[in-house]
Amino acid sequence: MKIMPWAPATPADAVSLATLFQQVEAVTPVGLEQRADEVMARLAALGPQLGPQTRVGRDGDGAVVAYGEVAEMGEVDGVLRIRLANVVHPDAPSDVRAESYDWLLGQAEQVRQARGTAQTAVLGTRCAENDHVVRDLLIRHGFELTRHERDLVLALSEPLPAEVLPPGLVVEPVDERYQELARLAHNEAYADSPSAIQPDQRTWPAHAIAHPRFLPDLSCLVLAEVDEGENPVAGFLFALADDDDENPNVVLHCLGSRVPWRRRGLATAMITRSLRRARSAGFAQVRLQVSDSNPRALALYGKLGFVGSGRGYLVLTRRLGPDDS
Template identity: 25%
Template sequence: MTTLSPLRERVDAPHRLELPIHPDIVVWRPLTATDAPALGRLHAAADAVDHPDWVTPEAELRDRLSRSYVDLEHDSIAGISRTGDIVAYGLNLVDQKPSTLVRVILNGAIDPAVRGRGLGRQLLQWQRGRGQQQLAASDLALPGWILSWQPAHNESAVALARLLGFRPVRYSDTLTRDLTKPITPHEPDPAIRIVPWTPSLSAATLDAHRAAFRDHWGSQPTGEETWSGLLDGPFIRHDLTFLAVPVDDPENVVGYAVTSVFEHDFESQGYTSSYLDLLGTRSAWRGRGIASALLSRVLTATKTAGLERVVLDVDSENPTGAVGLYVAQGFEPNDDRQVALLLNY
């Protein structure tokens, strides 16, 4: 087994970052917490090209910009056009509690009206350099990742990332379940009960989520602030969220299904739906039908709520057999595939 030195000693990061120079941009500046509406307008244009079935909601952007651990002054950049609009931005996010790796995730968007003029390359170069600085600031002797997710069909974005040293390493597929088709009920082991979401079990559910995803590719422990942003956010549907608890220990969450509804996507999708954010089972409790039971409850509850489909995203190489589970319960892939582009140290 190779022993790594601290990232501070391994990552060759630029001493300072120069701001890009581009004819479509009159000024570059950091993002601020008040930029969510402008980013919402930018994403409405960009998402319509990159993934027409869904758009990044302003509320999600507002939450991202307001998180206490996000350093907007140093970890973000926004390009302002002559009209005063944000037409390009980048935001680098670092996991709060790295355990097996230090990971920088690149977020951003570019208005389609200014694409094809070299702006994407300049933005990605800045984000890569800032990501290297973020890794080089760590004393942890762990692998370091700079990670960007892109639509797999966006060949120019993938080619650009590869040109700058990133390599495609993983894919995520979107699956949908048509609820007009029959739903087969599933029950777990008799020692386990499926119960509705209970706020008092939020901390226990977060603990179960951290444990369940410990063996997933690139996963790092979810922080309390991020967890609260999801479970207390504007899109969560607690009536479509379920927990698995042992009969003899009902305060211990061993499995969970967390579901949201994004009504603003219904028109572009062409159907109404719920979105399965998370489905997980503690490793010691797998093989007892928990995931199947949770999933069938989500399907039934979503249909009862009058919605037409359930949508989810899944790692195509998920180690727990999740893809097989979803297919067995009637999920089918659509054309939306994301590719993970990685620069690692």
């Protein structure tokens, strides 16, 4: 397989990119989008200029067989976070992957320097837990293993506990009116999770509510009676359908309770509600991903009966700073 000259991705590549992502995901899953509309949303989230941030390599027939992406993910504590994606067809020559990492690192350095030469950045990328070749390659490129994202599943044939919320709290459907308050609650709940995305107002809808596979009936907010000016959103759960069109599963995509409301059964109640509705809607299985650095969530899911599927991935990071250029 020979790669033709590289070119920036365009929205017109979405179908070919989705095919590439499916081929890669079947062998080394890292959670890539599987449908053209999702790939389109991924490209749109990068902003109007795809040129410096993406490139595609095609085979002799014009099919996309390699994709590189450098995505700015916002700043946390003054450190710019940059996500790298290096997606290469399983049959592509092995040097394509290595050359792609060189390109990605060069582009990431340009993104960092555009913010000022003193800016520090952390690069993050994913590698399937079964992909030792890519893991070794990343380590040779200066990356370190940061966390292991586990994939957990629960069969909906299991009995479900009762949904019990403390007094003064109500479960509500996800509603336009609470869009901004839900975003603030999300960012507060995930504030101590260094790997979590902190969406801004522009990127928040695509995070869940406007996601093409969003499941509104299986998603919810927990609202509290609070004083004016306080955020009434105490907890949130956003569910998506997965990409298996024939036997779709529910994915518990994003879940949290704000700190003052923790350990009062909110997460358990939201998940149980979602599981019950998923079962009524005919879904057979629910899945989710959780980091091995999140013992609270691991305990929560373990208690509810979730077990590992073996399709997890590793996250590797590398610092990029003024001293490294």
